[in-house]
Structures are given as structure tokens and as C-alpha cells.
Amino acid sequence: MTDKKSDDYRMGDGEKDPFMGMPPPPPRSASPPLSLHKIDNSPGLSIVAYCMASISMTVTNKYVVSGTYWNLNFFYLAIQAIVCILTIMACKQIGIISNLKPFDNDKAKKWFPISVLLVGMIYTGAKALQFLSVPVYTIFKNLTIIVIAYGEVLWFGGSVTPLTLLSFGFMVFSSIIAAWADIQSALSGHFEADTSTAISTLNSGYAWMGMNVFCTASYVLGMRKVIKKMNFKDWDTMFYNNLLTIPVLIVCSLLTEDWSSDNLARNFPEETRNRIFIGMIYSGLAAIFISYCSAWCIRVTSSTTYSMVGALNKLPIAVSGLVFFNAPVTFGSVSAIFIGFVAGIVYAWAKIRQSASSAAKSILPTTQPTMSASAASARDAIKG
Template identity: 80%
Template sequence: MTDKKNEDYVVQMGNDNYDKNEKPSFQARSPPPAAYGSSPLGLIKVLAPFDSDRARKWFPISLLLVGMIYTSTKSLQFLSVPVYTIFKNLTIIVIAYGEVLWFGGSVTPLALLSFGLMVLSSIVAAWADIQSAINGDFGTADSAAAVSTLNAGYAWMGMNVFCSAAYVLGMRKVIKKMNFKDWDTMYYNNLLTIPVLVVCSLLTEDWSAYNFSRNFPEDTRNKIIIGMIYSGLAAIFISYCSAWCIRVTSSTTYSMVGALNKLPIAISGLVFFSAPVTFGSVSAIFLGFISGLVYAWSRVRQSMSSGGSLPTVRPTMSASAKSNRDANS
């Protein structure tokens, strides 16, 4: 399935000569030096020195992050951008019930309704995708091969949902147990992914001069490297904001905000990647948007019923009280 129409519809990243880990590993190297470089300048005042015991306890979280990145890349190899985005929302349901088991959270009827809408949007998206494959919208007459490609994508998507949910829930658990500051979370998260990505890249990717020139064409090499540095530096603030959001709200709210951010990406997939614009695909995106609004309303209702404010900050608690609470959880 290498014809031009299919390449426009699916983000093709399946070529063995393409270094899938090379660019993420390069980007992961930017935040730790930048964070340490900002500390003496006073831009980051609360970054603690490197602690091997903390790093050992955080390392499984970094492994899950790498797994999330890799399975995400493999999913996009077989699925279109809109379908990938819609199925990614299923992670929220797994995280919500993970919070019930690990952190004593609760799921309100409105939240259940939003989860049901998410599942419905995923079913509609899968139906629309399979119909497009059977009808030849993938650009191939072999519908069986097209459906087989989709099945592989759904399998990778299932693994991505597991890795994403385990990563977010595990990160919140370790942040609470280790009393990590937001900058500490960003620093260890990016630092510990570097050796994993580098080792995986050296073992599995082609580092020949030909492949390097293929991934970094000479006429655009400088622009690509500068863009990677910019995106790596932007990862500092993304990691910081992610850690802050998980710490002061909940893993489910963090995931829902991320899902709402991805809906414009799903729409852009229809516009820029020539994905078939069908009633099913548009309906799936619309249902995903409605599910996000329903969940946001459920959080507002839950906050109002408890007599508190919107879930933006948690009450201040002493270190000893936090330790006692975490020990009992």
C-alpha cells in the first residue's frame, strides 16, 4: 500500500530507513541542559540537584513515556490522523477508572455520559474508516489488505492507550509519593528518556551516512535541526505545565484537556492529509467534541455540589501531612 493516495491519507512512517527514534532522542536532550543552564541564571529557582534514588524510582515512568511515544508513532503508521485522535480519547476512560482504584476518585453520571459519547465516537470513526477501506478510498483495490492494515493500527492504538494511561497515572503516583516539584518532574522525565531513546536508536535504526542524508537533506538540514531545538525547548514548558496540571487537578482532567486540544488536529487531518471527508468521520469528531464539553460540565457540577471552587488548586498541606496521607493511600 504505497500508492500516492494512501500516502496522503495515512501518515506514512513505516519505512525501515526512517529513524523514528533519532529525532525524539535529539529533542529529549534539549530540556535537561536548558533547565540546568537556566538554574544559575535565576530563571528556575527550585530545581533540586540530581538524586540517583529519585532517578531510580522515576525510571519506570520514563520507560512508559518512551513506550507511549513509540506506540503512538506505530499507530500513525497505519491509521489516519482523525481516527488516531479519536481513539486516543479512550485513554481518558482508562485513566478515570485508574483514579478510582488508585486515588479514591469517583465517576459521576455526567462523566459516564461523556465516556459513553467517547466510545460512540470511536465506534463511528472505526466504522467510517473500515467503510472507506472497503470502498477503495485508501487508493487500493485490495480491501482485505486495507482492513488488515487498519487492524494492525488498532492493535498499536490499544497498546498506546495502555502506555498513555499507565504513564499519566504512574506519574501522578510518583509525584505524590516523592513530593516532586513541577521542575523536578520535567527534569527527570526528559533526562531519563535520553539513554533509553539513544540505546533503542543505536540498536534498531540505520545510522549510515545515506540514511542520515535521507532524514536530514542538505538543503533543509539546518532548518530541521533548528526546528528540533525549538521543539525541544518548548518541551520544557509542556512538561512543566503537564506536571502542574496533574498535581493540582487530576489525571482525568489533564487527559480531557489534552483530548480537546487534539480535536483541531483531527480536523486538520481532514484538511491537510487528504483524509476522506465523510459523514462518519465528521460525526465522530463532533461526538468527541461534545463528550469533552459534557465532561467539563460534569466537573463544574461536581465542584459546585461539593461547595468548592473550580479544580485549579489543591489546599495547602504541610510536608508531614502529605507523607501521612500518601502512606495511608
């Protein structure tokens, strides 16, 4: 590499003829109107890509697990993880992913408990999505934010502002309305099954959703605690998460799920078999798409914009359930979706204000702050 300072010196050291004209500018290379560079730095496209990836992931999961006789959730999640790992390794081989560290046994042992928590999170999420509609699942998923927030208060010294508490109130209120609307729809016969079966299905869904909330919070809080010690980057986290869950998921599938030919035929009916397989493969790819689009959105916009997009994205995900899966459209369900949407916006705004307040406090003061006598004594003791 040449030294920039020495280059500048040689250009002005008097050896060049001062009467020589400036060299003609190099010809401009013709570039296509929409180059890859423009796409890669487009805020609008990154936001659309992130929204489409998350919506398609939820819809695909719901499609795969919503079969009448579906009972192979561990197998489905294992396929997701395998597809994800194969895709990551292929991207590393062709140079798309360059910052993935080699596999380390010691790191794998330390990360394995986090992967077990991940299995609990994705399994309970799949079971909840199997019994609940997409709008209700999306609304109840907001409750995870509350558990994580108070977990951070207890374990990491976080804080909850009044505006954040307001958003939590909206989240709880929207969940209550969603549950009430679902129960009313079941009692009114809007579901295909009879009333008692529909109520039993909803109760199972709420039970799995409750377990998913706590499993998700445990996974997120545990990962936050361990990830700082491991010094993992995004691709490292995804690689270890998926790789270490594969043996757990396969063992759980072999031990707890029915692998008889009759059960396989019920889970994969001939008329929808190919579509289910395509959905299972796509769900593994979608996990990578979401991770990439999240990083892309943050890079070309800001973390603030990303937070707001995540809040606004709740609405199209919930609406997609109404469109693709014929979920009951009632005043209660629409109200729950809207209130949950407002709760997400209020929460995102609360986090933005909290981050701005923290940044303002971290700025160096321009005046010497007033110090109490005890603090002054402690300072003098340290100096001495």
C-alpha cells in the same frame, strides 16, 4: 525589612507638623500600551498560547513520522528529550527557571520506572500517529481517559458519576464511528495505497493505539502514585522524565533501528532533510511550551477554564489533520470528530460538577450530624 506597624506609628506620633501640606504625588511613569505585565496576565492570550502549542506539537509529530520510509522513532524521541533538557538547563542558567532542584541520584532511581513507562507511552503514540490520521488519533486518545478513570477507582478510591459515564459512552461511540469511517475510506480507495495495504496500515495503527492507551494510563497512574512521595514540582517532573529517558531511547535506537547510510538517506531525503531536522528540534521545544502554557492558563484563568479549553481543543487538533495532511473528509469522519468533541465537553463538565460537589462536602457543617450507635461507640472508644 522594616516593620509595617512601627512605620505607621512613627507617621502618626505627633512629630510631623500638622499644618504641613501633603507631599505632591510622584510623577507617573509612562508605560507602553501593551506591557509584559498585561501579556503575562491575559486570560485570552494564555488560552490561545496553550491551544497553539498543543496543535503545533501534534502537527509537527505527524509531519516528522509520516515519511514513507520513516523507521527511526526512538532516535526522534531521543532528540526531543535532549532538546528539552538543554532548553531547561539554559533557562535555569539565565534565571527563567528558579525552582528546579539539583539532580539527586536516589530520586532518579525511584523515578526511573516512571521514565520507562514514559518511553512506552511516547513510542507507541508515535507509532500510532505514523499509521493513523490526526483526527482518528485524537479521537482514540479519548479512550485513555476511561482507562485512567477506572484505574483511579481501583487504586485511589475515585468515583465515576453518571454524567462521566455518559461522556465515556460518547467517547466509545465516536471511536467506533472513526474506525468505521477510516475502513470505509480505505475500501473506497481514498488512500494512496491499494485497499489491502491501507487496511493493513489501519490495523497496525489501531494495534499501536490500543497499546498507547494502556501505556499512557499506566504512566499517568504510576506517576500520580510516585510524585506525591517525591514531592516533585512541574519542572522537576519534566527534568527527570526527559533526562532519564535519554539513555533508554539511545540504547533502544542503537539496538533496534537501522543506522546504515542507506536507511538514513531514506529517512532524511535531501529535499525535506532540513524541514525534518527543524521539526525534530521544535518538537522538543514544544514540550516545554505546552508545560509552560498549561501552568500559565491555570494561573490566569482557573482549573475549570483549563479543563474546558482542553476539551474544546480536541476540535482544532482534529481539524488540523484534515487541513495539513489531506485526511479523508467524509460524513463519518466529521461525525466522529463532532461526537468526540461533545464527549470532551461532557467529560470536562462532569469533572467540574464533581469537583464542586467535593468542595461542598468539605465545608464544615453548621449543625451536629446524626450519628449512628456504632459510630458513637467508636468515637467514645477513641476518646477513652
